[in-house]
Amino acid sequence: MCDQSGAERVGEIIETSTVGFVAECDELHCLPPLGSLVRVRGAEGEVIYAVVTYGETGSIDPGRRVVRRGSADLRDQAIYQRNPELRHVLRSVFSAAAIAYRRGDRLSYLLPPLPPPLHFSVERVSLPEAQEVTDQPRYFAILAQYRGEIPADQLLAAHARYLYDVRQSDRDWLERAARELARIFKHDYDRLVPLLEALDPDLA
Amino acid sequence: MTLDVAAIAEELQRLAFETATGECDGWNALEKAVRQLDEANLEERLRTAKTSWLLARATHSYRGAWPSPAVPNRYGVVATDGSLLNPDRHSPVRYYVINLGGVVLSYGEPSGARMGSHARLYASEDDLYLSDLSRRIPVSGAVLGFRRAVEELQHAVELVRSADPPVVVLQDGTLILWGLESQPDFVANWALGPFLDALKALREAQVPVAGFISYPGSSDVMNALRVSVCDYPPQGRTVNCDHCRARIFTEGHHPACDILPDVPDRVLFEHVMRLEPGARSNVFASGSTILDRYPEDDRIQFFYLHTGTEVARVEVPAWVARDRAILELVHAAIVDQCSRARGYPLALQEAHELAVIRAEERRAVEILVDRLLAEHGVVMRRSAKDRSKRGRYV
The missing domain is CATH 3.30.2170 (archaeoglobus fulgidus dsm 4304 fold)
Known part of the structure; x- marks a missing residue:
């Protein structure tokens, strides 16, 4: 349904703020996964890195409700084949929280000085770049304070899980991430344990 | 709110009742008119009829239906x-x-x-x-x-x-x-x-x-049916609706076609011709x-x-x-x-x-026009009536 390989661009910013942005996908259903890393090139040449915090697909027009199109004989992908207009009246959008920005060679784990401009492109982050940006999980503290559509713990767990896969099960990084989580939640054991379990059951 | 709904509710109730019952009047006459329709005779009547409303001419037949291909x-x-x-x-x-x-x-x-x-x-x-x-x-x-x-x-x-x-x-x-x-x-x-x-x-x-x-609100076929039940031709006269209608006032005449209900063609084809879905x-x-x-x-x-x-x-x-x-x-x-x-x-x-x-888009265009004019030093002067509607006060 959605070929995630190839093109870097996944969508375009339709709402923006200092703490993050909302983007509409170029292709229906082609959402970047929860917790994955995306980037935007800002107006002044800086690169803003953000973690995907939420995704949804619905009607482009909020006044038009989505109704059932299928039946026992017509389901899933065949519905889209039979109703070609759906790709034009539905859209997928996702939110992302800014965690860092790069200006020149300098990478800062801070919110960007300026929000990324509206209508700028949101891109996937290549493997080596993702590995570099997330090498030191100090920015986990920003995500731990996330307030949005999903609980911050779910976001952290999804992000850590995504990175562990991106980093090809790098145990050294996993330990650094676990230590960072333990530091953030040192006074909140009840939140820490499920997070470590989500990351790797052996860690808890 | 300045519209007193209660003041018109009674009238609306009467209207709803008349609408619900009115469509049934003359139903039997309409069924009969369709059943007894002599298409060749109607064609002849239509050729000479003088009417002020639109008349449908069948290219094949007034009756008959074609199922969905x-x-x-x-x-x-x-x-x-x-x-x-x-x-x-x-x-x-x-x-x-x-x-x-x-x-x-x-x-x-x-x-x-x-x-x-x-x-x-x-x-x-x-x-x-x-x-x-x-x-x-x-x-x-x-x-x-x-x-x-x-x-x-x-x-x-x-x-x-x-x-x-x-x-x-x-x-x-x-x-x-x-x-x-x-x-x-x-x-x-x-x-x-x-x-x-x-x-x-x-x-x-x-x-x-x-x-x-x-x-659709059109009645072209119903109007042709009215011509088919007109009593002028049996009297040796051609169908002439203006003449017939004028006699309502001069002679208290009752037009023969008044036996048919005042319904549009869509009612005729749904309830009398009984078109099947498709x-x-x-x-x-x-x-x-x-x-x-x-x-x-x-x-x-x-x-x-x-x-x-x-x-x-x-x-x-x-x-x-x-x-x-x-x-x-x-x-x-x-x-x-x-x-x-x-x-x-x-x-x-x-x-x-x-x-x-949409309304907000209409407003956005108005604002854009105001702004562009202001950039050229023109302050938008709308009519006093329009300004009075936009800036409401008591």
């Missing part, structure tokens, strides 16, 4: 619709905007869709006024409506060029520009010329076009005089179609009605389109959604 495995549909920002009489800047929505849907393998809209602003003297040597008519209201109809059809002709056959063009509403009958010749020519050019282009491309009218009536020729100015091949004819939820009127040019295969394509495509969007053609629904200009 099989939907082709592969077909395309092109639909366009337009929306207007009317000239604002209270604004110092005169312009209007036509926003056209266009949809091309292809079904089969592979299926596909192209959908888009484009807006155009008109502000030149030629766009805003039509004139001959003595008159200057503003392009607004009904006249602007003709321009929109023309542009909708022209846009469909453009979209058809990139659609693979077989393809059907759908338009929302009538293809009979009957409103031009009351316009001066130079206005009628201004609208009809490009409209007929677009119909001709579709005919030459062998792409059928159909105007879809939901919940079926259509035979094709009828319209008596609208504006059609005398259409080329014979493009003269609009019509049939009634049960979409599954209602009886709609579908208008097609004569060349489409004459070609059995193309007429079946139109019939099947509309039934299929209606099944996809709860009784109204899906392509028209989407074209409308793309064309419609």
Whole structure:
């Protein structure tokens, strides 16, 4: 349904703020996964890195409700084949929280000085770049304070899980991430344990 | 709230009762008139009848129905619709905007869709006024409506060029520009010329076009039935409605056709002719005089179609009605389109959604005009009446 390989661009910013942005996908259903890393090139040449915090697909027009199109004989992908207009009246959008920005060679784990401009492109982050940006999980503290559509713990767990896969099960990084989580939640054991379990059951 | 709903509620109740019961009056007479209809005799009566209303002429028969043909495995549909920002009489800047929505849907393998809209602003003297040597008519209201109809059809002709056959063009509403009958010749020519050019282009491309009218109020076939029950011919007189109606006041005369209920054709075809869902009536020729100015091949004819939820009127040019295969394509495509969007053609629904200009968008254009004028040092002076409506106070 959605070929995630190839093109870097996944969508375009339709709402923006200092703490993050909302983007509409170029292709229906082609959402970047929860917790994955995306980037935007800002107006002044800086690169803003953000973690995907939420995704949804619905009607482009909020006044038009989505109704059932299928039946026992017509389901899933065949519905889209039979109703070609759906790709034009539905859209997928996702939110992302800014965690860092790069200006020149300098990478800062801070919110960007300026929000990324509206209508700028949101891109996937290549493997080596993702590995570099997330090498030191100090920015986990920003995500731990996330307030949005999903609980911050779910976001952290999804992000850590995504990175562990991106980093090809790098145990050294996993330990650094676990230590960072333990530091953030040192006074909140009840939140820490499920997070470590989500990351790797052996860690808890 | 200044509308006292309670004050009109009683009257509305009476109206609802009359509407609910009124349609039943004369039902038996209508059934009988259809059953006993002598089509050859009616044709003879219609040839000489003098009436002031539109009469449908059957191209084959008044009775009879055609079930829905099989939907082709592969077909395309092109639909366009337009929306207007009317000239604002209270604004110092005169312009209007036509926003056209266009949809091309292809079904089969592979299926596909192209959908888009484009807006155009008109502000030149030629766009805003039509004139001959003595008159200057503003392009607004009904006249602007003709321009929109023309542009909708022209846009469909453009979209058809990139659609693979077989393809059907759908338009929302009538293809009979009957409103031009009351316009001066130079206005009628201004609208009809490009409209007929677009119909001709579709005919030459062998792409059928159909105007879809939901919940039609027309009574062309009912009017023909009235002629069939007229008691003038048995008295050796030709049907003459003006004469007959005038006698109501002079002699207390009761016209024979008053036994038939005052219902539109859609009621006739749903409840008396009993069209099945998906079926259509035979094709009828319209008596609208504006059609005398259409080329014979493009003269609009019509049939009634049960979409599954209602009886709609579908208008097609004569060349489409004459070609059995193309007429079946139109019939099947509309039934299929209606099944996809709860009784109204899906392509028209989407074209409308793309064309419609919402209240907040209208306001956004007004604000933009205000701002652009202000940038040039012009402070927008709206009419006092308009300002009074915008800045309400007590």
